[in-house]
Amino acid sequence: MIRIGFLMRDMLCSTIYDKARVKSILIIRMNRIGDMIYTLPVIRTLKKEFPFAKITVLAEPANAEVASTEAAVDEVLVYRKGRGLFHNRYSRIALLLGARRFDLAVSVKGGFSSFFALIAAISGARYRIGYRSSSGHILDKLYNLPADPIDFSRTHQLDACLHLLSPLGIGEHIRDISLRIPNTFLEKASAFFCKKGIEHRDNVIIMNISSNRAASAWSPERFVALGRALSEESGCFSIVCSSPDEAQQARDVSGRIGENSYYYQTESPLAFAAAASLCSVLVSGDGGASHLAAAVGTPVVALFGKTSPGIWRPHGEMNIVLQAEQGGVEAIPVKNVxxxxxxxxxxxxxxKD
Incomplete structure (x- = not known):
């Protein structure tokens, strides 16, 4: 009820933005790994603009670990879907936010979302930023510092996220997406590489065979063919990774590639990022793995099907995008990769001898 009171107060009264009043910030960024990685520049830019403000991130299980590594973040709240009588997502979010008071809420998404608009309202924040709907929506009014919509079909996610901050009049944005990996993950990956006799980063390929979308999935047979071809051409080591539910398939791919190919178990995004940071190149369908590798400075060959590279290509000049002319990623030949x-x-x- 208190939050509703704050919201009604702000909707009935004109809002004059006062930077000095911002002491607590809520970043709303649900969804997946890549979404959170391209939110890191927003968080860092806000920390620079409000160095003494507390920053809280509202995340989901899939991307919370990425937010937890960021030094500018003071607290990560993880929203989990409920069941039965406790399935209402708005009531669960309200309970998760608890008695926390926010001065600024930023709904980070590449476009208008009624869900995010309502979360911003539930937060009770004095200032609420998010994209207005391009066609006009009744919930646009929930943002009292709205960002004007842009051509999202031609704008990379990084730029779409940073453009959200335009109502604050920030002159310089931080575009850094680098990910800090805790030592525990790096030590585990390094020990594994050392045990397998892998000493040099300049001849190690890591392949992620998993994808959340069928159109972005390359078949195990193609990964096997690529691993064998690269072994023949360069004598490289191959590291094969996957999501936990495809672990056996990844083991099979590694075994079929043959000598100098190893399966590495990645039970979390940071475990994968640690392994990727020790490799020369990642090959993966478009998705979270490609953005994690880009965030740790490993070159990426990203395979795109129907997803737009203009929006979701891994950030960085050294990364390569290959897109199928028609259909999904499976249409991309091994020889092209x-x-x-x-x-x-x-x-x-x-x-060659």
């Missing part, structure tokens, strides 16, 4: 890796010098080509 092999050529992209070798021509870019991402692996050292073996000198």
């Amino acid at each position: 092999l050529a992209a890796i070798l021509s870019a010098g991402l692996l050292i080509k073996k000198v």
